[in-house]
Amino acid sequence: MPTVTAADFRILVARALERMAFVVAEPTGESAGEVLARSRHHAAIEITGDDHRAWLLVSATAGFVTEVAAGMMGMDPDEIDADEHGDATVAELANVLGGEFVMALGGDLAPVRLSLPQCLDDAAVDARLDEIADGERGWTVVLAADAGSLLVASRLH
Amino acid sequence: MNHRILIVDDSPLLRATARRAVLQTGVAPADVREAQNGKEALDALEREAFDLVLLDINMPVMDGYQFVEQKAKNPQLAGIKVALVTTEGNKKRLERMTQLGVTHYLRKPFAPEELRALVAELFGARS
Numbered sequence: 001m002p003t004v005t006a007a008d009f010r011i012l013v014a015r016a017l018e019r020m021a022f023v024v025a026e027p028t029g030e031s032a033g034e035v036l037a038r039s040r041h042h043a044a045i046e047i048t049g050d051d052h053r054a055w056l057l058v059s060a061t062a063g064f065v066t067e068v069a070a071g072m073m074g075m076d077p078d079e080i081d082a083d084e085h086g087d088a089t090v091a092e093l094a095n096v097l098g099g100e101f102v103m104a105l106g107g108d109l110a111p112v113r114l115s116l117p118q119c120l121d122d123a124a125v126d127a128r129l130d131e132i133a134d135g136e137r138g139w140t141v142v143l144a145a146d147a148g149s150l151l152v153a154s155r156l157h
Numbered sequence: 158m159n160h161r162i163l164i165v166d167d168s169p170l171l172r173a174t175a176r177r178a179v180l181q182t183g184v185a186p187a188d189v190r191e192a193q194n195g196k197e198a199l200d201a202l203e204r205e206a207f208d209l210v211l212l213d214i215n216m217p218v219m220d221g222y223q224f225v226e227q228k229a230k231n232p233q234l235a236g237i238k239v240a241l242v243t244t245e246g247n248k249k250r251l252e253r254m255t256q257l258g259v260t261h262y263l264r265k266p267f268a269p270e271e272l273r274a275l276v277a278e279l280f281g282a283r284s
Binding site: 102108 | 170180211216248249264265266267269
């Protein structure tokens with residue numbers, strides 16, 4: 001059974017962001033808690049298969065969602081309203097990164113499925129992160145771009 | 158020749174991204190419409206003529222698989238091309254879509270120029 005480590009996924013996330021939105025995101029010294037404290041938009045997606053059940057959580061600051069949405073739509077960041085596009089952006093990030101996660105788990109051959117992405121409030125995010133606080137079968141990845149930061153967390157059940 | 162294109166995705170961000178990419182191709186589409194799920198897309202195909210559907214899979218109400226299966230049952234819709242633009246990468250499920258008439262596939266995450274190239278290829282134009 002393939003596994004996906006934080007280091008593996010950090011690379012997948014960085015490649016996906018550059019490909020879909022021309023956003024260069026790199027590892028940062030910020031902790032997950034620091035990024036989460038500044039994040040305004042959160043979404044999660046569930047991954048289910050015969051051998052796998054997992055979730056993926058995406059939290060992003062307003063600056064980060066602005067940068068990604070602008071890159072995807074070919075607009076200037078000043079033209080993007082983070083309140084208007086923030087939830088749609090993190091939901092699509094959860095969808096795309098969930099797809100990458102599924103493929104990393106061998107989803108090209110195995111019957112692994114993604115749920116629809118769901119936007120979360122702060123309390124729901126805290127509950128998810130509590131699940132992986134012990135570090136068992138879960139990880140967090142923090143990346144920073146020019147205008148903000150992104151937190152991606154996952155737990156494999 | 159002008160073409161009519163239907164973008165089907167539940168994400169408003171993806172619809173806007175795809176619309177922009179399509180309008181930047183050399184195919185000069187006569188019209189680009191949007192639908193949020195497979196049900197809305199089927200309704201649109203029954204009301205209006207389209208040449209191409211750019212179709213996501215993972216959507217509420219009616220997903221892309223269900224849309225393709227329903228479309229395949231209607232011979233009047235047989236001439237409409239369908240290209241998947243999706244996170245889906247499962248080979249068996251994609252083979253099934255091919256059997257039902259899907260001819261092109263672009264996996265998310267995609268670069269905008271990849272979508273432009275796909276649309277241009279479908280209509281025989283340069284991207």
